[in-house]
Amino acid sequence: MTDTLTPVLTDNWDQERSWTLEAYESRGGYGALRKALGMAPDAIIEEVKESGLRGRGGAGFPTGMKWGFIPQDNPRPKYLVVNADESEPGTCKDIPLMMATPHTLLEGVIISSYAIRANKAFIYIRGEVLHVIRRVQKAVQEAYLAGHLGKDIHGSGYDLDVVVHAGAGAYICGEETALLEGLEGRRGQPRLRPPFPAVAGLYASPTVINNVESIASVPSIIEHGHGWFAGLGTEKSKGYGIFSLSGHVTNPGQFEAPLGITLRELLELAGGVREGHELKFWTPGGSSTPLLTAEHLDVPLDFEAIGAAGSMLGTRALQIFDDTTCVVRAVLRWTEFYKHESCGKCTPCREGTWWLVQTLAALERGEGSEADLELLLDQCDNILGRAFCALGDGATSPITSSIQYFRQEYLDHLSHGGCPFDPAASTVFSSATAGAK
Structure with missing residues (x-):
């Protein structure tokens, strides 16, 4: 697998009036x-x-x-x-x-x-x-x-x-x-x-x-x-693709590389996570794909390897979140998006995403008990595979994966009676993702 950038689609992006x-x-x-x-x-x-x-x-x-x-x-x-x-x-x-x-x-x-x-x-x-x-x-x-x-x-x-x-x-x-x-x-x-x-x-x-x-x-x-x-990419995931790096990364942007490159390699090309902070979690293919963490930095970014890691390559939208980010609040924001964008045709998605927001919002405020995490997972289970299209499935992905990797952070919200993170950190997250759609 070639481990360098392979500009094909992006080759002439720097050309004067390239769109003509x-x-x-x-x-x-x-x-x-x-x-x-x-x-x-x-x-x-x-x-x-x-x-x-x-x-x-x-x-x-x-x-x-x-x-x-x-x-x-x-x-x-x-x-x-x-x-x-x-x-x-x-x-x-x-x-x-x-x-x-x-x-x-x-x-x-x-x-x-x-x-x-x-x-x-x-x-x-x-x-x-x-x-x-x-x-x-x-x-x-x-x-x-x-x-x-x-x-x-x-x-x-x-x-x-x-x-x-x-x-x-x-x-x-x-x-x-x-x-x-x-x-x-x-x-x-x-x-x-x-x-x-x-x-x-x-x-x-x-x-x-x-x-x-x-x-x-x-x-x-x-x-x-x-x-x-x-000849590019991996045995089963061939060719090149555009990887979109955004969020808490020094130089966000588009990186065209063979499928199979790792996030560690892309982060090196992008100057790494912003100075003074460490990677906390990331999405391999946009917010509708299960979250991954720093332990997955060396997983090849191809369809098979990301699937084996428990997520999906999706659209290769690599959203990078550092240690200042409240994972509960991030997941709540995404879930509010899916609730808003549900077309309303099927009950699991129309009603389910509304209930996901209610439960997540209460947990983010530090209300409820540990049993509400099981309630949240049960709600996801009643949506996954039962919605008319993939929107409902995608809405559950960040929730179930965040509880898998950051269950203690949900419990910290309950024990603190709210978000344990410094308010300034939440402001950083809010400004970084405002208008993302």
């Missing part, structure tokens, strides 16, 4: 598209399969396999939908990617659409990031004018139109079927599956839904070949 078509093409941009148009669509799907690319939106499902599920004998139109509704607390990779180099995403959209034989693609972007929406819209316009989009692209006979759609700011629309509901003009709520989107997705037609980073990785695979991509 001129800057992108000056570094070989859209060369992979011309190569792809000379290939058979099935050959492209096979290339992506052989590369080992897995979904970069959290689930880690093999991308080429997902494309292969599209029934080509279905007479209905095929659609590609890019999930750019980045909303997981702590996740910040797709938005800077679209700001810095939207044409990388667009080239991936065109190649992917050609592979699945779609003539219409949608990029669903979180509505609050208006600056990103405008930048991607401008890139789409440039691509049309350059002949990369529209009719008979580069004389290949292939037609493609791309629509940039602004969401309405609902975290639930990061769930792929709720996203489809929003695209169709309805309230964002998850759909019952089956049927799965590959069979009956957008407008009841075969649909592929992929994360921004997944699609943006496709041009490099076509350009360099599946062997090059598979």
Whole structure:
């Protein structure tokens, strides 16, 4: 496994006006598209399969396999939908990617659409990031004018139109079927599956839904070949990815590295935990993944190793919390977010997240007894695996893992009649995470 940074998606982020078509093409941009148009669509799907690319939106499902599920004998139109509704607390990779180099995403959209034989693609972007929406819209316009989009692209006979759609700011629309509901003009709520989107997705037609980073990785695979991509990362988690470091770290930011790099290595690149403090806990994939601690610093950041450690790689949103952070208050803040963002469709999530907040808030105030920890775990157990979608499951992850690793801190709240941490430390945490959504 390569243990150094591997800038591919982020390679031109420091280029002057990197978001323009001129800057992108000056570094070989859209060369992979011309190569792809000379290939058979099935050959492209096979290339992506052989590369080992897995979904970069959290689930880690093999991308080429997902494309292969599209029934080509279905007479209905095929659609590609890019999930750019980045909303997981702590996740910040797709938005800077679209700001810095939207044409990388667009080239991936065109190649992917050609592979699945779609003539219409949608990029669903979180509505609050208006600056990103405008930048991607401008890139789409440039691509049309350059002949990369529209009719008979580069004389290949292939037609493609791309629509940039602004969401309405609902975290639930990061769930792929709720996203489809929003695209169709309805309230964002998850759909019952089956049927799965590959069979009956957008407008009841075969649909592929992929994360921004997944699609943006496709041009490099076509350009360099599946062997090059598979040579990065680990045996089962191949390729590279953008790791977002935030929180109590000296130099937070985006670090693009092969899957399998460790948090210890990333922290060294980021200047370590802020001076005078030590790592207390961290999230490997955003707040909906179980917490890990300093004992997990050397766990490879790949799907298998993080799973074996009891968490999930998720979106590689590495939120770093030092010894000034009250874990109970941090978990309460996250749980309040999930309660607010629950779409209300199913009882376990709608009612369960409300009760989680009530119980956690009482414990944070130092009210109740040790038996309330078991009550809290029982509430999580009644949500986990019983909600309509993964939002409910994600809401329980920080709670159960925090009790596993920091049970004594919950008990300290009870014995102190409130948070035992210095109020100034809580202020640090509050300012560091304010507005995280």
